[in-house]
Amino acid sequence: MSAAERPSPEESQEIEGLVLCRVGENHIAFPAAAVGSIDQWEPGGVPAPQSRVAFGLPVVAGKLLVRGGFSLVVDGLEIVTDRAKLLPVPAMLLGAVGGALRGFVQPAGSLVPLLGLAEFSAFVTRGAH
């Protein structure tokens, strides 16, 4: 999603299908359409960007989200099939998280950031380096 695709603060959009991921005590969400497949990842397996790095947590086993040439390892996840209201990104946060932040969703009442998988994967990879 490009910057033009991001909703403006005055307008809100809905998004259908979320992949709600858990990283430690934190939650992040990806659009279901942004995830190609889900696989199991174990430490020592195929090298993959670790979402726990972004939170300063140690690496543990988890689920590997794969789309195209990008991948990301999270602790766990669940699929949210319901439509969810996408809250816009405040202007001051437009460049945050390497530009991966797309907005915020409230799948279970709590506010969860919606991230682009490729950007966040790249961000995590850069952060790892």
Next chain:
Amino acid sequence: MSSLKGLNRWVTLPSIWAGLIGVLLAVVYVAFTAEIRSGTRWQFAVILGVVVLVANLLGDSFEQSRLKTLKGLGLGTESQTRENLMKALVEASRIPDTVFVSSMAFWVVGAFTVGLVYSLLPGVGWSEGSRLAFIGIALGPLVSVLAHLTVLRRVRDVMSRIAALGLTTGDLVRALPADRYQLRRRFVLFMAVSAITPLVFLCDLGARTAFALLDALLKTTDAAAQQGVLASAPAAGVVPLAVIAGLTLVVVISCGWIGGRSLGEPLQLITAATQRIADGKLGKSTMIPAEDELWGVSAAFASMEHQLLTALRQLKDAGVKISSTTEELISSSLKHEAGAADQTGALSQTSATTEELARSAKQIAQNASDVSRQAQAMLDSAQHGKRSAGAFYASILRVREGNQAIADSVVRLNKRVQQVGRIVEFIDGIADKSDLLALNAELEGTKAGDVGRGFSLVAAEMRRLSESVMASTREINRLIEEIRDATNAAVMATEAGVKATDAGSALARQVTESLDRIVDFANQTSDAVKAITLATHQQQAGTDQLATAMSDILRSTQNALGATAQMSSANADLSTLSGELQKTVSRFEVAP
């Protein structure tokens, strides 16, 4: 120079003087009896001188030949050994008899020779010669007795000198055994000679006077001449008779005087020695020379003095020893009495202690019997314990076998649980993959939008099932882990149990062995206690005997104490007697 030098000749010298006296008597008798024919006196004197000289030389030679040892001792050719001194003593003791015999023989032979030679002179017949021989032979015994007696006194002197050179009384008695008692025979002989010789001469003189008167009467023819012969006859015979009788009497009295002295001197010496002994003066035993019975008396007296001297010396020594010994005995008796008193006291205590010991021995015997019964009870208990330990050991072995079976079962269970774990792990893997597949299916269904909503719901339901399976497998894994821990704990517990039962069985075995040894020891102890019981009973019997013996010893010691007191009293009496003995013995002056 030897003190015996010349004694051999000195002792026989009186025999020559006696012979010369006899010759003088014979010459006087011949002169008075006018036996010598006129004109032949010088020839007679020569013949008599030659015969006397030869007889004396031969007699002296004969006598000296019987004194060879004495002569050798005097000259120093013989050593003054005890044997030689005893031999010289014997020779000297025999010389008086030798002198008597030789004097007698030479007088007889000499008188016969003088008569024979004189009868061969021209104009002299055998009748004159035989008269001379008769006169000589008649004087022979008297002269021999005189020689014997005179030599005898010197012999005693010589014997005293020889004895003084070192012969003891015993030597004298051995050399001159007092077994020849000839005093009566000698006395009779001497008396006969002393009596017969004067009678012979008086008879001969009377006969000669009578024959001369008869011849004178026969030669006269008238009565007046015969009256004149008869009137002159008594006057002519008185002088010769008186001279001859006087001389003979002198000789006889001399013999008697010498003989009396010979008999009296030893008796006087013995009397003096006896008086000396009676006065308590005992010196070296003296030898009083004598002959025959007198020698027996002298020897017996000397032996008696020697024995008395020895006895007194021994008595004196014994008195001193008895005195010192008695003092020691008194001291010893006093000590012994004190010791006996102490011993009696100690024995009284010992007897009391022994009686106490007997009571203790009895108590010990009773205790030993109790100990024996207890030892038997201990033996029974030990045997019972041995049987129980054997049963316990068997139980421990069974427990060990059970534990080992449990351990084996637990190990097998653990293996099964591990197999189950692997199956559950396999299921979990499948569930995990199913979950992942369901998750991707739900993702795909979600991406499909409303079309895939139902698919997503099914996928979600499958995912929940998978997660449920995974939860179940996790629960199963947890249970398996618990079972594994439990089985591991059970394995460890059973191993510990096996080890414990091993240790228990080892201990049970040790206990069994120990109980075996205890039973053996208990057996030995029981036997030993039985032996001790027997010994203590024997000891009790022995102690009773000891107590009885101690009582006997105490009584004996008390009796001994009384006897010791009596012995002390007796020793005091003995000491008094010893003092009196020493006092009595001290009256005698015993030469060392």
